[in-house]
Amino acid sequence: MSIFVNKNTRLLVQGITGKEGQFHTRQCVAYGTGVVAGVTPGKGGQKMDEIPVFNTVKEAVGKTGANCSMIFVPPSFAADAIMEAADAGIALIVVITEGIPVIDMMKVKNYIAGKSSRIIGPNCPGIITPGECKVGIMPGHIHKTGGPVGVVSRSGTLTYEVVHQLTQKGIGQTTCIGIGGDPVNGTNFIDCLDAFQKDKDTKGIVMVGEIGGTAEEEAAEFISKNVTKPVVGFIAGLTAPPGRRMGHAGAIISGKSGTAQGKITAMKKGGIHICDNLGVLGELCASVFDHA
Amino acid sequence: MKIHEYQAKELFRKYGVPVPSGGVAFNPEEAGKIAAALGGFPVVVKAQIHAGGRGKGGGVKIAGSLDEAKALAKKIIGMNLVTHQTGPEGRLVKKVLVEQGLNIQKELYLGIIPDRASAKIVIMASEAGGMDIEEVAENTPEKIIKIFVDPLAGIYPYHCRDAAFGLNLSGGAVKEFSAMLKNLYSLFVDCDCSLLEINPLVITAEGSVIALDAKINFDDNALFRHKDITGYRDTDEEDPLEVEASKFNLNYIKMDGNVGNMVNGAGLAMATMDIIKIAGAEPANFLDVGGGASAEMVENGFRIILGDKNVKGIFINIFGGILRCDVLAEGVVQAARKTGMNVPVVIRMEGTNVEAGRKILSESGLNLITAVDLQDAAQKVAQIVRI
Numbered sequence: 258m259s260i261f262v263n264k265n266t267r268l269l270v271q272g273i274t275g276k277e278g279q280f281h282t283r284q285c286v287a288y289g290t291g292v293v294a295g296v297t298p299g300k301g302g303q304k305m306d307e308i309p310v311f312n313t314v315k316e317a318v319g320k321t322g323a324n325c326s327m328i329f330v331p332p333s334f335a336a337d338a339i340m341e342a343a344d345a346g347i348a349l350i351v352v353i354t355e356g357i358p359v360i361d362m363m364k365v366k367n368y369i370a371g372k373s374s375r376i377i378g379p380n381c382p383g384i385i386t387p388g389e390c391k392v393g394i395m396p397g398h399i400h401k402t403g404g405p406v407g408v409v410s411r412s413g414t415l416t417y418e419v420v421h422q423l424t425q426k427g428i429g430q431t432t433c434i435g436i437g438g439d440p441v442n443g444t445n446f447i448d449c450l451d452a453f454q455k456d457k458d459t460k461g462i463v464m465v466g467e468i469g470g471t472a473e474e475e476a477a478e479f480i481s482k483n484v485t486k487p488v489v490g491f492i493a494g495l496t497a498p499p500g501r502r503m504g505h506a507g508a509i510i511s512g513k514s515g516t517a518q519g520k521i522t523a524m525k526k527g528g529i530h531i532c533d534n535l536g537v538l539g540e541l542c543a544s545v546f547d548h549a
Numbered sequence: 550m551k552i553h554e555y556q557a558k559e560l561f562r563k564y565g566v567p568v569p570s571g572g573v574a575f576n577p578e579e580a581g582k583i584a585a586a587l588g589g590f591p592v593v594v595k596a597q598i599h600a601g602g603r604g605k606g607g608g609v610k611i612a613g614s615l616d617e618a619k620a621l622a623k624k625i626i627g628m629n630l631v632t633h634q635t636g637p638e639g640r641l642v643k644k645v646l647v648e649q650g651l652n653i654q655k656e657l658y659l660g661i662i663p664d665r666a667s668a669k670i671v672i673m674a675s676e677a678g679g680m681d682i683e684e685v686a687e688n689t690p691e692k693i694i695k696i697f698v699d700p701l702a703g704i705y706p707y708h709c710r711d712a713a714f715g716l717n718l719s720g721g722a723v724k725e726f727s728a729m730l731k732n733l734y735s736l737f738v739d740c741d742c743s744l745l746e747i748n749p750l751v752i753t754a755e756g757s758v759i760a761l762d763a764k765i766n767f768d769d770n771a772l773f774r775h776k777d778i779t780g781y782r783d784t785d786e787e788d789p790l791e792v793e794a795s796k797f798n799l800n801y802i803k804m805d806g807n808v809g810n811m812v813n814g815a816g817l818a819m820a821t822m823d824i825i826k827i828a829g830a831e832p833a834n835f836l837d838v839g840g841g842a843s844a845e846m847v848e849n850g851f852r853i854i855l856g857d858k859n860v861k862g863i864f865i866n867i868f869g870g871i872l873r874c875d876v877l878a879e880g881v882v883q884a885a886r887k888t889g890m891n892v893p894v895v896i897r898m899e900g901t902n903v904e905a906g907r908k909i910l911s912e913s914g915l916n917l918i919t920a921v922d923l924q925d926a927a928q929k930v931a932q933i934v935r936i
Contacts (some may be wrong), residue, residue, distance in 0.1 A: 314597045332770065358741050358771035359663050363700045366668035382870075394871045396901050412816025412870040418923070421868070421899060438815060440665045452723040466817050493819035496804075496826050497835070500634070504800045504815025506770055507665070512683040517823075534827050535820045536924030 258458035259386035259432040260407065260449070261349055261375070262325065266390045267353035269294040269317050269347070271338045273305050281329070281394050282308065288391040291319040314345040325349040327383065327392050335379065344372040345364070351392050352378035352443070361394040362441040369443070376443025380505065382435040384412040392453075393435070401492075404547060407453040408433040409473075410465035411448060411507070415493060419465055422539030425493035427548060431459045438505030440469070446476035449495040454484050460489045461546040463538075464529070466520055468494030469508045473520040477527030487545050491538060492517045550767045552781040555646045557763035564736040567759045573597065580622030583647040584615055591650035591760045594621040596642040599786040601634030601764070608642065611650060618647065627827030638913060643785060649758060651758045654751035658682055658693075659730070668696040670737065672730070674712045678749035702705060706732040718752070725758040740778060741771030760778045790856050792885050797849040806831025807934050808894075809854035809863040811847070813838050813872050821866045824923060842872050847880030851854055852888055862933040863894045864926060872904030874882035874898045882913045893933045895924035 268285065272278040273295025282305065288290050292318040297303050301312030311317035316327065326342045328335065335354045342350045357379050359430065367452055369376060375483070383393015388402030401424040407429055410416040416435050423430060425462055434444055434449050446464060453459045462484070467475040473492065480488055495517040497503050499510040510516050525531055530545050532538045555573040562568060570587055574580035574876050584592045596608030602608050608630045612618035622645050622869045631639035656678035664671040675693045681746045685692055694715040709727035718726055737745050744766040751761045772779050794801030800815065804822075808830045812818035815837045822832040834857065838850050854860055867877050877898065885894065896919040898906050910917050918933075920926030 310878050333773065337597065357772045358774075359743065359768045360700060360738060360741055360771065363663060363670070366697055395740070399900065410816070412814060414812075414870060415812030415816030415820055415870045417870055417900060418817055420818070440663065441668050457654045463624040465816070467819060473668070475666070489818075493816050493823060496832055497819055497821045498802070499802065501835075502769065503802065503819055505836055506768075508815060508819070534825055535925070536827075536922065536927060 258456050259389065260452040260456050261377070261432065261434070262384050262386050262390045262392055263516065264291070264313065264389040265327050266392065267291055267293045268313065268324045269296060269321070269326045269391055270321035271296045271314065271444050273297055273308065273310060273325055273406075274300055274303070275329055278329040279305060284397070285391050286328070288397040290390050290392060290409045295364055296324050304332065305443040306525055313343045318345045321349065325392060326351065328354055332356040332358070336365050339376060343369050343372050346442040347374055350374055350376045350443070351381070351383050352376060352437075353381065353383060353394055354378075355380040357439065362439060366441060366443065377381065377434060378437040378442060380439045381437030382416060384432065384434045386432045395433070395435070399424055400433065401427075403429040403439050404431040404458045405429065405460035406463060406542070407431045407449070407456065408463045408465070409449040409453070410435050411466060411517065412465060412493065415465060418535065419463060419491070419538060422541055423463070426539040427541045429544060431456060438467070438507050439520050440507040446517070447479045450476060450479060450484055452459055454486060459486065461489070463542060464488055464490045466490065466492045467508050467516045468492070468497050468503065468510050468517050469503070469505070471514065474523040477523040477529060480529060488529045489532060489538070489542050489545050490524045491532045491535060492520045492524070496523050550769055550772060550779075550782060551922045552594065552765055552767070553783065554763050555597055556781045557765040560740065560765065561760055561763055562726060562738060562887065564732045564822060565624040565734050566736070568757060568758065569651060569761065570645055573644055574622060575627065575644050577619045577623040580645055581615060584612065585617035587647070589649070592618050593648045593650055594618060595645045595646040596625050596628070596630050597646055598630055598642055599783070600632050600634035601638060603630065606630050606632040608632070620635055622647070625765035629733070637758040640786070644769040651732055651751060652660040652754040652759065653751045654754045655752040657752070658685070659733070659747045659750045661733060661742070661745040662762065663743065664697065670700055670734070671724050672696040672698065672708065672712060672734070677718055678751075682748060688839070700738070704731055707883055711834065721756055722752055722758055729758055730755060740775060741768045742766065743768045769839070790853055793851050793856070797846060799836065799846065799850055799853065801853055801898050802831055803849075803857060804834050805859075806833045807859045807861040808862040809833045809857065810866065810929055811836045811838055811850045811854060811863070812866045813842055815870065817868060818867065821864065824927040825864060825931065828927035828935050830931040831845045833857055834884045834892045842880075844876060844878070844880030844883055846866070847877060848887060851884040854891070855888055862892055862930045864930040865894060866923065866926065867898050867900075869900030869902060869906070870897065873902045874900060875902045876910060878906035878909035881917070882909060882915060885915050885917070890915070895920055895926050895933070897923060
């Protein structure tokens with residue numbers, strides 16, 4: 258079992274003919290993901306390797322039955338691409354694009370509220386169910402199949418570090434999700450925690466947060482009430498100066514809100530096993546998940 | 550991106566938001582000319598820096614005469630202004646805003662920000678104007694009115710009425726305030742602001758509603774569609790090394806420690822700074838070279854880190870995903886040769902093509918210290934700077 262993506266996922270890539278789109282599509286195919294279509298307006302009828310390219314998402318869905326989209330289009334066209342995918346009935350929309358204006362994402366999120374689509378990202382590495390399906394830019398080989406741990410994170414390479422340490426300790430993953438580093442995102446910690454709690458093969462969860470906003474605090478409260486599986490948490494940015502945007506658009510301490518210490522305190526209160534030192538995260542997980 | 554108060558007021562005027570008459574001066578003579586043209590005293594002389602708390606720091610003064618206005622401008626321009634937001638080192642003042650004094654009857658607070666969780670634009674208003682709004686929010690949250698606007702539907706008159714009556718305004722002020730709030734909302738959305746704040750917004754004895762202060766920050770992700778606004782950037786307000794880094798699209802933030810560090814990915818970069826601290830040292834910077842960094846970006850990053858004279862050791866932490874370890878290793882070797890690396894460098898690499906990368910480093914003949922994992926690397930670099 259897994260959450261959101263599996264071996265039945267039929268992937269469509271928006272922006273498949275661009276440099277990034279081509280490279281990562283090939284990586285996903287090599288990993289075993291079922292990539293069924295690509296969309297680049299004006300290039301309909303062409304093929305990227307063996308994958309048919311269409312002008313519109315609607316046409317691609319009609320011809321191939323795609324149910325998941327991975328988006329690589331530039332920031333200025335991203336909102337358009339996401340809403341196009343939602344209107345075409347795509348169930349899961351994974352937005353890799355970094356640098357989408359906040360107001361564009363706010364409009365997208367309100368637009369999508371009445372629809373059945375789920376957005377992951379933007380500004381994220383994507384989602385992977387090891388051994389079954391990779392929808393994103395993460396290196397597949399660092400993952401270990403078979404669970405029992407689910408990983409959810411706001412970061413990219415920091416997630417790879419966490420997954421690498423788990424794999425080194427012989428701990429496999431059910432599904433790993435990067436929810437993205439932007440202030441407004443489609444899927445949040447709580448959505449993923451809820452799904453992991455309901456997934457019978459996931460026995461424990463690793464949650465990786467960072468400074469900015471209050472998503473970790475809200476997640477901690479959700480965990481204390483709804484999650485019975487053990488959760489290990491890590492927060493990046495203890496040394497980050499206030500008022501500065503630390504690379505990710507969402508990683509900024511505003512006044513007294515969004516600090517790493519505030520998040521850690523809330524998470525401890527929510528019963529989460531906090532990892533104080535990233536260097537020993539694997540060891541902590543091994544001891545916490547040993548009996549899970 | 551941040552801008553100055555006088556620039557924010559230019560935008561306010563453009564959007565029909567009332568502000569006091571006045572202008573910006575770079576020397577006492579200009580300040581005098583502006584003061585004289587205002588046609589009456591008192592006038593207010595306000596230091597223009599990208600930090601709040603200017604009044605308490607002595608950067609905002611009232612002048613009762615032309616001579617006093619000039620004298621105050623002379624004193625403020627060139628002063629090192631220390632506020633709770635500048636840090637103890639303060640900020641050099643290079644210009645002042647000279648404005649007409651107002652007959653203030655009431656001070657209000659008004660702010661507009663995006664709300665992350667609800668994805669709505671939130672208007673915050675309070676009768677506790679002129680105070681530190683974060684303190685008000687913490688101690689007396691009931692004094693702040695919050696109004697959520699769906700960005701798809703936009704602002705409607707009832708949003709403005711909710712705010713106006715919530716602030717206990719009456720008579721003509723309700724209408725004036727509502728018109729102003731609608732214009733501010735348009736400015737916020739049109740210009741992709743990430744924060745718009747007026748503290749205080751004043752009601753004068755004559756019953757007019759006027760923005761006495763103005764603060765606007767912009768969403769960096771949206772600057773590509775606002776060439777006019779990028780013209781407001783003032784690099785004098787930024788650290789020179791950060792300005793240099795921004796030319797190469799490098800995400801660099803200068804800090805006070807002595808361990809320089811270069812990392813791919815923002816989250817991992819923050820975690821690397823944290824682990825340096827845990828190992829007993831202090832990070833000199835934040836530097837994210839990004840997921841798709843080239844050898845050239847690595848070289849520029851190196852040069853910028855070495856531009857900070859406090860740096861006594863460098864920690865390179867790369868998790869190769871898209872950025873392959875062999876490409877990174879080539880970049881580091883090239884950069885080290887070109888820049889004449891004069892401080893010890895500890896490298897920790899993991900991920901795609903890690904073996905090839907380690908081979909390149911070990912065969913380079915350079916004095917690069919390799920580490921087996923994160924913990925090992927942090928301890929090694931902390932050990933180096935301790936000596």
